[in-house]
Amino acid sequence: MKKFKALSFMAAIALLAGTASCGNNNSETQSKKTPETTTSAPEVVDVPELDGYSLLWNDEFSGDALDESKWNYEPHEPGWTNEELQEYTTSTDNVFLRDGKLVIKAIKSDKNGKDYYTSGKVTGQNKTDFTYGKVVVSAKVPEGQGLWPAIWMMPKDESFYGQWPKCGEIDIMEVLGNDVRTAYGTIHFGEPHGEVQGTYGLTSGSYADSFHEYSVEWEPGEIRWYIDGELYHSANDWFTAEKGGDEKPYPAPFNQPFFVQMNLAVGGTWPGNPDATTDFDKAEFEIDYVRVYQKPEYDTNVKKPEKVYRQALEDGNFIFNGDFSEAEDLTDDVNWKFLLFNGGEGSAEIKDNMIIIKSEAEGTEDYSVQLVQPDLPMIKGKKYRATFNAYADEERDIVVCVSAPSAGWIRYLQDTKLTVTPEKQTFTYDFEMKEKDDNNGRLEFNLGHRGSTATVYISNVRVEEIK
Known part of the structure; x- marks a missing residue:
């Protein structure tokens, strides 16, 4: 592979100054002088x-200390966001360089007789901000319940379009320490809160076993996510607005300078808190390198894509392959998809006009074992009916809902627990769509964390509009 010598940071800033596509108020970044904080020049x-x-x-990260011409420490008290437990510190116990890598370490200690956690967060705000480009990060995540490493981007001026989520957020990588085979790439935006998320699961090994390369290509009108060079997710439909106001011109909010940041959280609303199995001796988030590239120019004359709504089949059903007549690929994003998260183990097979879901481990969440069909058109003011047949090898519970993965995971059909038995039953649920139009409603069957791993059989699935 052809290579070139890395530019010095000041040369890169000069390049930024001459790039027409990045004229969004980067003068402050360009005029900043490099603080003399690094103890020795990196190789x-x-x-x-x-x-x-x-x-x-x-x-x-080839020096012997964090380069503070590029990075800030960002200290915060525990509970600052997401009900996380850690205090972010400026201590070199929590953030340090070792063997050519940045290490962010979570530490468990005792304070006032209670468990106390410290960790690290570094940001490039006001030092390495940029507008549009490709971010490439090589990292190795820690494994352990309650650990939550992240590589993500926030706007330099969070108030420009309004506070989160109106300002926008680009998550390059998040991995939960209790499920280190799954990585997430996400954008947050809008008022009300919207998000678009993709996942990339490993079929062997884990993101904690070795270093993997996580990257994002951020362009006007499209953002693409890659892991180890493989494209796994893209997004081009977003918005932002003040509550009750008109939407800002597209592609806001992702048309302003952003910066890269990295942290290792402990606990919180998503991963849950650490437990006795969490080994804090190994709670280290390692980053080998961060590289930001940019094209000579970008076409900023982009238009928001028109929403395309799925049309019902001839019999009025919005569910494709609802009769399971086609033994389709359950790993792709077409029609049915079978998913495993957070300790869930199992398999799914289409056979004899039904789908057979076998669970080996129920996991820690309802969605740990999950069957979904996305792209359902949900129109405000319309009424819908969901019906299906189901039975199980032995009596057990499952949860059904229609969710909104692009609208903050709100529910159009609320999470509904039902009991399936060895006798086939027909289940029917009516609901009214009360939110703004959404072309990405998602029917979910959640079989995780229900106290059973009994095999479930589902057939004749329908979602249809009713009067």
Whole structure:
């Protein structure tokens, strides 16, 4: 692979100043002088050249201390956000360089007789901000209940479009320590809160076993996520607005300078809290390098894509392959998809006009074992009916709902627990769509965390509009 010498940071800033596509108030970043905080000059590292891109800035973490011309420590008290437990500190116990890598370490200690956690967060705000580009990060995550490593981006000026989520957020990578085979890439935006999320699951090994390369290509009108060079998710439909106001011109809010940040959270509303199995001796988030590339120019004359709504089949059913007559691929994003998260183990097979879901481990969440069909058109003011047949090898509970993965995971059909038995039953649920139109409603069957791993059989699934 052809390579070139990495630019010095100041040379990269000069490149940024000359790039027409990044004229969004970067003068403050360009005029900042490099603080003399790094104790020694890092060695020069060969960085791969990417076709069509120039290297904007990078950090190979080859020095002996965090380069504070590129990064800030961001201290916070426990509970600052997401009910997380850690205190983010400026201590070199929590953030340090070792063997050419940045290490963010979570530490468990005791304070006033109670467990106390510290960790680290570093940000590039006001130092390495940029508008549009490709971010490439090589990292290895820690494994353990309650650990939550993240590589993500926030706007330099969070108030420009309004506080979160109106300002926008780009999550390059998040992995939960209790499910280190699954990585998430997400954007948050809007008022009301919207999000678009993709996942990439490993069929062997885990993200904690070795370093993986996580990258995002951020362009006007589209954001794409990759892991180890493989595209797994893209987004082009977002918005932002003040509550009750008109939407800002697209592609707001993702048309302003953002910065990269990295942290290791402990606990919180998503991963849950640590437990006796969490080994804090190994609670280290390691980053080998961060590289940001940019094209010479970007076409900012983009239009928001028109929403395309699925049309019902001839019999009025919005569920495709609802009779399970086709033995389709259950791992792709077409029609039915079978998913495992957070300790869930199992398999699904289409056979004899039904889907057979076998669970080996129920996991820690309702969605740990999950069957879904997305792209359901949900129109405000319309009424819908969901029906299906189901039975199980032995009596057990499952949960059904229609969710909104692009609208903050609200529910159009609320989470509904039902009991399936060895006798086939027909289940029917009516609901009215009361939210704004959504072309991405999602029917979910959740079989995790219900106290049973009994096999479930589902057939004749329908979602249809009713008067």
